[in-house]
Amino acid sequence: MVTNYKEVKYNVAGKFFQQLIKTIHRLIELMKKYYMNTKKYKDAKEDLVNTLIFFCGGTNMIKRSILLFLVTFLLLTGCNERNQDNISFPVFNWNGHNYIVTNEPIPNDKIEEKVGEIKEQTTDLPTKHEEGYRLNTGTNIYKIRAVEITNDIDSNMAIEIEGEYRVARIIVDIK
CATH class of the missing domain: 1.20.1270 (Substrate Binding Domain Of Dnak; Chain:A; Domain 2)
Structure with missing residues (x-):
């Protein structure tokens, strides 16, 4: 039993x-x-x-x-709010490559010339030239003195946010 x-x-x-x-x-x-x-x-x-x-x-x-x-x-x-790409910093596209805007300041004397501006704002990672994520339309993009704008890991640009210049570094796919 x-x-x-x-x-x-x-x-x-x-x-x-x-x-x-x-x-x-x-x-x-x-x-x-x-x-x-x-x-x-x-x-x-x-x-x-x-x-x-x-x-x-x-x-x-x-x-x-x-x-x-x-x-x-x-x-x-x-309840976990996630960005689809998990990026919280501003990003812009320049000639098909995305650049992430850092908090690293750059002195005014290192700025060479204005090369463009953000023409379109997006809610996702940018895919078109001069498109920006978390950047206002009209934000200026600058070339840094003695730094070439290329498609490799050393490519840097500058961006002007609230009157201050910040370094923007290329996002390179690592394979």
């Missing part, structure tokens, strides 16, 4: 964990659905809520603890 009791207990626990695994897979699929197509956010949110309501059924303390963990995890990952 004790053997049967253990088998019944094992089967109940086994079914619980099978359901838990199915629920976790369902949550993962719902998160993929959300991140892949944000237009379907309401549908994904509704599916997620329905799944959580289904999972909450019962009074099992383990079930509720795992649910609390999953909901906390989803809330923490959902």
Whole structure:
């Protein structure tokens, strides 16, 4: 009789964990659905809520603890505001190459000449010549004295922000 009791207990626990695994897979699929197509956010949110309501059924303390963990995890990952390219500094495009604006100041006597200005502002990394991310339209771009504007890692330019000149360094893909 004790053997049967253990088998019944094992089967109940086994079914619980099978359901838990199915629920976790369902949550993962719902998160993929959300991140892949944000237009379907309401549908994904509704599916997620329905799944959580289904999972909450019962009074099992383990079930509720795992649910609390999953909901906390989803809330923490959902509240993380991320830039798609994880760049917080201003960036501009010059002749097909992106330059990141540093906080490094450059003295006025090192500025040679104005070579251009930001003509278009974007919310993503720039892809077109004289397009800027986190830079206002009309921001001036300058050539630094004795530094050639090339496509290699040593290419630097200067940019004027609020009356101060800052160094902008090329972003080079490392392979």
